[in-house]
Every structure is written in C-alpha cells, then in structure tokens.
Amino acid sequence: MSIVAKETIEVIAQSIGISNLSEDVALTLAPDVEFRMRQIMQEAIKCMRHSKRTTLTTDDVDGALNLTNVEPIYGFASGGALQFKRAIGHRDLFYVDDKDIDFKDVIEAPLPKAPLDTAVICHWLAIEGVQPAIPENAPLEVIAPPSDGKIIEQNDGFPVDIKLPVKHVLSRELQLYFDKITDLTVRRSDSALFKEALVSLATDSGLHPLVPYFTYFIADEVARGFK
Structure with missing residues (x-):
C-alpha cells in the first residue's frame, strides 16, 4: 500500500495536461512515485549531514536531484516557511497560496541586500605570462613585496x-x-x-x-x- 494516494497522481497528471488517466494506471504509478520520493529524500538527508546541518533545506533537495541526474527545481528562494492550505473537498491535498503582486510595487521596492552565500568565481591570473588588467587581478605595484x-x-x-x-x-x-x-x-x-x-x-x-x-x-x- 503506497502512501501516495491515487488522487494525488490524478491531480499531477491533470497539471501536465493528462485528463483521462485511468484509475488502474494511477494505482500502478503511486508505488513508483513513492520510491522516487524516498530516494530523493534519502539523498537530500545525506547532503544535509555532509553540510553539518540538522535542518533540511531546498538546497539539499536540489543537490539530491543533481546526484540522481534529475533536473533541479527552478524558481525563487523563499526567505521563510511556505504556508500550505488544505484544498476544499480533498482531505490530503494541500497547496501554496500564491498572492497577486502588483508589478509597480516590485519596481519601487528597495533592492535586497547582497547574498552572503559562498561562491566560487574563476578568472585568468595570467595568460602566457601576462596578467590581464581585470578588476579581479590587483595591480603589480600593489602586490609587490613591501x-x-x-x-x-x-x-x-x-x-x-x-x-x-x-x-x-x-x-x-x-x-x-x-x-x-x-x-x-x-x-x-x-x-x-x-x-x-x-x-x-x-x-x-x-x-x-x-x-x-x-x-x-x-x-x-x-x-x-x-x-
């Protein structure tokens, strides 16, 4: 017995344009979907533990998707926890309430602070013995030994x-x-x-x-x- 209900498979199928999915196919797909979900979450937990953390984040899930050769989820990162609401008429179906945002408010909003996440940027230190004049390379007179x-x-x-x-x-x-x-x-x-x-x-x-x-x-x- 799969923990993924056949109604969930039917809703997912309808979201991608498949409206005539039979009940037998939904019941057959449910165990496979559960296996894939467990596989992704186990890899995500490994990423979390290797990062020396105790809280699972969306970055861990994206890392698990990359490890299993699945295309990662694209979108905007959320600063807080998502607020799920129960769908009317469905006991086990939840959704995220997307609020309408005025485009004018987005334009006039102040710029956010620069992210503090660790990043790696590559640049040429020297090309055939010649240091290119780019902002990443300090001038020679600055790096000369004092x-x-x-x-x-x-x-x-x-x-x-x-x-x-x-x-x-x-x-x-x-x-x-x-x-x-x-x-x-x-x-x-x-x-x-x-x-x-x-x-x-x-x-x-x-x-x-x-x-x-x-x-x-x-x-x-x-x-x-x-x-």
Whole structure:
C-alpha cells in the first residue's frame, strides 16, 4: 500500500495536461512515485549531514536531484516557511497560496541586500605570462613585496641592520578615547563612566590599535610609582 494516494497522481497528471488517466494506471504509478520520493529524500538527508546541518533545506533537495541526474527545481528562494492550505473537498491535498503582486510595487521596492552565500568565481591570473588588467587581478605595484624598513650600514666592516620606526596613525576618535581613559585612570575616578570604560576596554575588539599605547602608559605609570 503506497502512501501516495491515487488522487494525488490524478491531480499531477491533470497539471501536465493528462485528463483521462485511468484509475488502474494511477494505482500502478503511486508505488513508483513513492520510491522516487524516498530516494530523493534519502539523498537530500545525506547532503544535509555532509553540510553539518540538522535542518533540511531546498538546497539539499536540489543537490539530491543533481546526484540522481534529475533536473533541479527552478524558481525563487523563499526567505521563510511556505504556508500550505488544505484544498476544499480533498482531505490530503494541500497547496501554496500564491498572492497577486502588483508589478509597480516590485519596481519601487528597495533592492535586497547582497547574498552572503559562498561562491566560487574563476578568472585568468595570467595568460602566457601576462596578467590581464581585470578588476579581479590587483595591480603589480600593489602586490609587490613591501620594504621591510631596514637600512644596512657598515660598522667596522660588518653590516648592521637598522630598523626604522614604524608610523602608526590613529584616528581622532581613538586619540580622544585614549586621552579620556588615561585621564580617568590618573585621577583614580570611581565614577560610573570609569566603570563603563573598563567594560569597554575588556570587550571592544576595535581598540586593538591602542594596545601598544596603553602598554607604554602602564609601564610609565608603574615606573613613576616606584620613584
């Protein structure tokens, strides 16, 4: 006994233009349709598990269709769960309610955000030793190895490496933040603002450019306290 009812086969046949399908043919096709559905869902579950997920998605079903050499389903991806409604007069027949959309509303709607799905794009890095000037390839002067900031001098006949100081530019906001924190620390303030500043120092990852400055400030204050 197939879980696919013969009425379902008849409805599918009518949707593709076959209106005179006999009942015996529908009963014969139902077990084969169930077998094909189980095969597709088993492959889709494999795709889901290989993707380290616990929720089956339409992409898993499309992947299963590709593995079984079946043409994938074309259409628009849905951002939420589909709302199925029961057909009147049919106990086991459901359909998706398609709403009428005004074409003017589609044109005037804001553009959606760019998709964040992982994608692979191929382009020529070089053709016969020549790098094509395309946006995917960075200019040669950009990818050239930077200078290590060292000057080699001769000292009594032996080369000496002198490392030049590194320029570090801070934004105006970080400078004001650093000045405010150091001022509150020197004044040993117990205000709520100082406590919030300590929480910010412990959790805000955007303050990493200030780490060497705070390190130098702490070392200077500790050395001054021992004097």
